[in-house]
Amino acid sequence: MSRKSKTRYSILVMLSIEPMSGYDMKQFTKEVISNFWSESYGQIYTTLKTLIEEGLVTGKEIEEGKKPYKTVYEITSKGSRVLGEWLCEPISRQVPRDELSLKFFVGPLIPLEVSLQHILAHKEQQKKQLDKLKKAINRMEEEVPEEVPHKAYWITGSRLGILVREARLKWCDEMESLIRGKISKSKN
Amino acid sequence: MSRKSKTRYSILVMLSIEPMSGYDMKQFTKEVISNFWSESYGQIYTTLKTLIEEGLVTGKEIEEGKKPYKTVYEITSKGSRVLGEWLCEPISRQVPRDELSLKFFVGPLIPLEVSLQHILAHKEQQKKQLDKLKKAINRMEEEVPEEVPHKAYWITGSRLGILVREARLKWCDEMESLIRGKISKSKN
DNA sequence: CTAGATATATATCTAATAGATATATAAACA
DNA sequence: TGTTTATATATCTATTAGATATATATCTAG
Secondary structure (H helix, E strand, O other): OOOOOHHHHHHHHHHHHOOEOHHHHHHHHHHOOOOOOOOOHHHHHHHHHHHHHOOOEEEEEEOOOOOOOEEEEEEOHHHHHHHHHHHHOOOOOOOOOOHHHHHHHOHHHOOHHHHHHHHHHHHHHHHHHHHHHHHHHHHHHHHOOOOOOOHHHHHHHHHHHHHHHHHHHHHHHHHHHHHHHHHHHHOO | OOOOOHHHHHHHHHHHHOOEOHHHHHHHHHHOOOOOOOOOHHHHHHHHHHHHHOOOEEEEEEOOOOOOOEEEEEEOHHHHHHHHHHHHOOOOOOOOOOHHHHHHHOHHHOOHHHHHHHHHHHHHHHHHHHHHHHHHHHHHHHHOOOOOOOHHHHHHHHHHHHHHHHHHHHHHHHHHHHHHHHHHHHOO
C-alpha cells in the first residue's frame, strides 16, 4: 500500500472552495483552517507541480495592475473526482505527538515552578484559540448566507475546536491544582 | 534556531523511567504512551545511534538463556541533564492535522450516508480509547504504589486523554444530528 | 508433531512533512 | 527616506511515518 500525501487532498479541498494562488493557500491554512490543519510552502508548491502533471489542477498566470505575476490554480473535473473518492475513504488515525503530555509524563523531573509556568502558558494559548473560534462562529453566523451549503459544516467544525480546547482548559485546572498542592506541601 | 528532533527527547524520557531495548521502546509507545505519543522503529534505532555518539545514552548487550542478544540502553548523567533542560523549555505547539475536520470542511461534497459512517466509525474508535484510558487509570490507582512520584502525573496525564475524547464524542453527537437532519430532509 | 501465526529483536529505506531561508516587488509607515 | 510588512514563488535540509527485511523463539490449532 503506497502512502499518499495528505497535502494533495488539502490542496484539492481548498481549491474546491475557490481558485487560489500558492500564497493564498498558505494564508488560508493560517487564517481559516489553522484550527485543524497546517501546510508549509515547501509542501504547497512542490505538490502543486505534481497535481498539475496528474491533471488534477490547472494553473493560469494572472497580472493585476503593476503587481508581479501570480499563478491562480483551479481544480479540474478529474481533480474533483479524485477528491470525492478520497472524501469517502475511511478517516486514517492522526499520529499523536503531544509534547505537553510527554513532558508531564516525567513531571517529577520538572521543577514545580516551571511546571506551573508550562500550564499557565498552555492555558493562555488555549484561551486565545477558543476566543478566536467563538468569534469565527459569530462572523459565519452573521455573514455567510444560509444558502451556502458549507455553512452548517463550517460552524459545526469550529465547534469541535471549541469543545477540545475547553476540555484542555479543564485539564489545565486539574493539573494546576495538582502542582499548587505539591508546591504548598513542599513549603512545610 | 536549529530544529531538534523530538524523538531524542522521547527516548530520553522513556529511559528515565527504566533501561530498555529499542524493541521495548517501540512497545512502550504502543502500549503505555500511545495516548499522546508515537515512534517508529526507523526513528528509534537511528536516533539511539546518535544519542550514543553524543554520550547521552549507553548500550550494553545482554543475553538471557538461549535467546538472541539484545542491547539494553541506559540514560547517562549527561543524558539526564540534557533531558532536564528540555523539560524546562516552553512547550512548542503541535502542528494540527485532523483529517476528520478537513473532510467535513467540505461536508457537502460527501454523500450523507458516507458522512454518517465516518462519524459512527470515529465514535466507535474514541469510545474504545476512552475505555482503555479509564481502565489504565484504575490499574494505576490499584497497582502503582503511592511512593512512586510519577503516579499522580500519570493519572492526571490520562485524564487529559479522557477529557479530550469525551469532547470529541460530544461533537460526534452534534455532527450526527446535523447529518441525520439533512438525511430526513432529503427524503421529503 | 508440525505448519503457521505471533512475539522478540534489530536494521534500513523511501516518501512525506516541518520549518527555515532565499529572492523580489509593492505597499504601508514613521 | 529608510524600515517594516504584505504579496508571491521557490528550494533545501532535518525530521518523521510507515513499510519492509531479516532472524530466532514461542505459542497454537489441526
